[in-house]
Amino acid sequence: xxxxxxxxxxxxxxxxxxxxxxxxxxxxxxxxxxxxxxxxxxxxxxxxxxxxxxxxxxxxxxxxxxxxxxxxxxxxxxxxxxxxxxxxxxxxxxxxxxxxxxxxxxxxxxxxxxxxxxxxxxxxxxxxxxxxxxxxxxxxxxxxxxxxxxxxxxxxxxxxxxxxxxxxxxxxxxxxxxxxxxxxxxxxxxxxxxxxxxxxxxxxxxxxxxxxxxxxxxxxxxxxxxxxxxxxxxxxxxxxxxxxxxxxxxxxxxxxxxxxxxxxxxxxxxxxxxxxxxxxxxxxxxxxxxxxxxxxxxxxxxxxxxxxxxxxxxxxxxxxxxxxxxxxxxxxxxxxxxxxxxxxxxxxxxxxxxxxxxxxxxxxxxxxxxxxxxxxxxxxxxxxxxxxxxxxxxxxxxxxxxxxxxxxxxxxxxxxxxxxxxxxxxxxxxxxxxxxxxxxxxxxxxxxxxxxxxxxxxxxxxxxxxxxxxxxxxxxxxxxxxxxxxxxxxxxxxxxxxxxxxxxxxxx
Numbered sequence: 001x002x003x004x005x006x007x008x009x010x011x012x013x014x015x016x017x018x019x020x021x022x023x024x025x026x027x028x029x030x031x032x033x034x035x036x037x038x039x040x041x042x043x044x045x046x047x048x049x050x051x052x053x054x055x056x057x058x059x060x061x062x063x064x065x066x067x068x069x070x071x072x073x074x075x076x077x078x079x080x081x082x083x084x085x086x087x088x089x090x091x092x093x094x095x096x097x098x099x100x101x102x103x104x105x106x107x108x109x110x111x112x113x114x115x116x117x118x119x120x121x122x123x124x125x126x127x128x129x130x131x132x133x134x135x136x137x138x139x140x141x142x143x144x145x146x147x148x149x150x151x152x153x154x155x156x157x158x159x160x161x162x163x164x165x166x167x168x169x170x171x172x173x174x175x176x177x178x179x180x181x182x183x184x185x186x187x188x189x190x191x192x193x194x195x196x197x198x199x200x201x202x203x204x205x206x207x208x209x210x211x212x213x214x215x216x217x218x219x220x221x222x223x224x225x226x227x228x229x230x231x232x233x234x235x236x237x238x239x240x241x242x243x244x245x246x247x248x249x250x251x252x253x254x255x256x257x258x259x260x261x262x263x264x265x266x267x268x269x270x271x272x273x274x275x276x277x278x279x280x281x282x283x284x285x286x287x288x289x290x291x292x293x294x295x296x297x298x299x300x301x302x303x304x305x306x307x308x309x310x311x312x313x314x315x316x317x318x319x320x321x322x323x324x325x326x327x328x329x330x331x332x333x334x335x336x337x338x339x340x341x342x343x344x345x346x347x348x349x350x351x352x353x354x355x356x357x358x359x360x361x362x363x364x365x366x367x368x369x370x371x372x373x374x375x376x377x378x379x380x381x382x383x384x385x386x387x388x389x390x391x392x393x394x395x396x397x398x399x400x401x402x403x404x405x406x407x408x409x410x411x412x413x414x415x416x417x418x419x420x421x422x423x424x425x426x427x428x429x430x431x432x433x434x435x436x437x438x439x440x441x442x443x444x445x446x447x448x449x450x451x452x453x454x455x456x457x458x459x460x461x462x463x464x465x466x467x468x469x470x471x472x473x474x475x476x477x478x479x480x481x482x483x484x485x486x487x488x489x490x491x492x493x494x495x496x497x498x499x500x501x502x503x504x505x506x507x508x
Contacts, residue, residue, distance in 0.1 A: 016152050020117060024148045038123040038146055041070035045093025051128065051136050059130035069138055071096060072123040072146060074175060076153070080114050089124065089138075090175070097137040098124050105143050112145070119149030119175075167502050180497075187486045187498055189307050191260060194280060197299055198258050205256045205282060210245035212238060212262065218464065219243030221402070221446075221456045222265040225275075238264035242281055243403065243477065244464045247432060250283050250475055251467045258282035260482065271494040272424055275503050278482040287476035289415045289431040293392055296419060296427050296478055297326050300390075304489060313488055318388055320422055320488070326390040328417075334383045334393060335375060347375060348412065357381075368452040372397025372412070387420035396430075402442045402458055404430035421488055429478035436468035 027033035047069060051057040073091035083102040088095050102110050116122070125142040154176050166173040166180070173180050198205035215234070217224040219241030227236050242261050249257050264276050284292065304311050304322050314320035332347055339356070346352040353374035357365050362377045369377070375397055387393070396416040398406055404414035416430035433439050443460040450457035486498040496502035 013152065017150055020148065020150045020152075023115065023117075024150065027145070027148060032145075033148065035144065035146060038072060038144060039070070040072045040091075040123070043093040044071060044073065044089060044091050044096035047071075047096055047128070048094055048136060054130070054134050057130075057136075059134075062128050062130055066127040068125070068127050070123070070125045071138060073121065074149075075116065075118055075120050075122055076175070078116070078118050085110075085113065086137075087122075089122065097131070097135055098126075098140050098143075099129065099131070099137045100140045100143060104139065104141055109143050113143060116145055117149060117152070119151070119153045120145055121147035121149070164504070167496050168504055168507070170500055183486075183490045183492060183498060184500060186307060186490050190303055190486055190489060191482065193303050193306055194299065195260070197302060198282065203256070203295075205258045205284075206254060208246070208249060208254070208257050208259055210239075210242045210249075210259060210261070214239050216459045216461050218458055218461050219245075219403070220263075220265075221400075221458060223267055223455050225264050225266045240265050241279070241479070243479070244461060246281055246283050247472060247475065247477070248464070248467045250285055251470050251472050255285035255473070256283070269503060271496070272484065274483070274495050274499055277495075277499075280480040280482055281478065283432070283475055283477045285473040285475050288474070289394075289417055289429055289476055292429045292431075292476035292478050293326075293328070293394075293417055293419075296429060296480070297390075299480075300426075300485070303485075308489060313491065314388075314422060315491060318422065320389060322390060322421075326392055326419070328392045328394055330395045331379055331393050331397075332375065332395070332413075335379050338382050338386065339378065342378075347371065350374065353378070366453065368449055368454060370397075370399045372399030376400050384420060384425075385423045388423055390419065390421045392417045392419050398442075401430065402446055403433055403439075405433045405435075406438070424484060425481070426484050426488065427478060427480040429476065432472065432475040432477050434468060434472040434474065436465050439468055440465050 024033060051062070071089060071091065073089040075087050076090045076095070077088035079086045085100045087098040087100065089098055100110065100113055105113070123144045123146050124138055124140045126138045126140040129137050129139045131137050153172065166177070174184070195207065197203070199207070213227065213229075213236040215236060217237040217240050219239070220243065222240040224237040224240050227238060228234070229236050239261075241263055242259050246257055246259060258280060260278065260280050262276055263279050266275065267273060269275065284295075301311060301322050304313065311323035312319060312321055332344075336342060336344060336347075339360070342356050346356070348371050350371045353371050354365050354369070357374050357377050360378060360381055362381050365374070365377070379393070394417045395407065395410060395413045396404070396418070398404075398412055398414055401414040401416050404416040407413045407415055414430060417428070418425050419427040433442070443458060443465070446458040447460050450459070483495050483498055486492070487495060490498060492498050
């Protein structure tokens with residue numbers, strides 16, 4: 001009987017589960033259910049790599065050497081042919097075939113094996129051999145059932161066809177979907193490489209940890225999640241960004257710090273947004289936003305070269321090349337180029353920009369929006385989706401950059417950049433505002449915006465102002481969306497494809 005759970009009616013699936021439960025009860029009665037004394041000595045992927053050369057490790061050579069191995073994993077395929085049987089064993093490194101035959105293992109073991117199910121976890125010992133087709137195989141002489149699987153796996157040819165089911169049951173998705181396993185293995189390698197890259201002697205960044213629960217939400221204009229501390233009887237906020245704590249450390253003398261952290265923002269869910277997400281944030285004393293842009297570009301290019309061995313990413317329909325120098329484009333110039341009906345003289349005219357925003361179909365034009373916020377809204381509406389090749393959008397208005405240093409040469413704008421690739425923001429950085437009086441005034445403006453109805457505006461952080469009064473050296477900062485970077489480097493179209501457990505509505 002097929003055990004394709006994607007196609008079986010619920011009644012048939014329940015029947016299969018009931019049959020497996022009956023098998024488990026037999027094991028319990030024998031006192032052999034769920035043993036915990038099998039020690040693994042070898043891994044499937046390592047064996048495949050070590051014996052990949054079929055000429056050197058020919059069937060004859062393996063037969064003569066008879067290397068002995070001890071493996072364990074999930075049985076994902078099984079084929080019984082009377083007195084001989086084959087199975088595919090999958091562990092976290094890959095797959096290897098098992099050859100089990102009557103007489104090769106104990107009689108009761110072979111009889112039991114024929115009743116085991118795809119999905120069961122088994123341990124096997126034996127010697128390596130090659131089949132007539134050249135497949136590396138373990139000739140099994142000892143075999144044990146380690147975990148009885150009570151639920152059948154999806155059909156091997158179709159996997160989990162329901163996308164939502166893949167996200168809800170990631171544990172099944174990882175078993176049956178090779179591309180999912182590959183994506184998350186790449187994610188781990190990407191993060192590991194970034195750590196090594198930042199901590200290399202040429203850069204000397206130090207990894208730190210900062211609080212995830214804040215008395216005052218800060219570091220980004222975002223709506224926070226609120227929780228309550230019972231012992232102190234105070235409300236706390238899950239962090240929207242670690243920025244203000246990291247810059248306190250620069251004040252304290254740690255000139256180059258970074259954190260790969262989880263942030264939480266009480267905002268919408270989409271193919272690019274999840275309520276909790278992973279960010280890289282770093283701060284480098286005595287660096288400007290130009291040097292931080294150079295660092296960002298080099299880090300992303302080196303990550304692609306090392307992990308993917310290529311700088312070509314994206315899709316066939318929308319190829320992206322991380323190799324050439326990234327474009328640097330001022331925000332106002334980008335808006336003017338793609339919206340020729342807007343004149344440069346109108347850029348700082350609040351009413352003119354509001355009229356253009358309404359004409360362009362910007363969703364919201366609130367009374368509290370100044371010309372800088374309206375410039376951003378028009379940019380996001382008309383420019384951002386066109387930024388496929390790597391592009392730094394630089395020089396953002398002060399109004400939308402409450403923590404960035406104002407430009408010395410272009411008042412009203414800041415020394416800030418955002419990196420866009422594939423039509424979405426990947427990174428954000430700037431020369432940090434280290435003037436405590438200017439920062440206090442910006443915080444007060446944010447509080448006024450909050451009072452006017454902006455639920456993403458920042459609070460006034462008096463302790464951070466005190467830290468700036470101690471003295472923050474000239475500093476450049478960077479935030480990189482790790483989830484979006486992984487999406488880019490793995491060719492994933494949804495953030496849920498690069499999060500092991502994305503946010504989902506509870507099942508009914």
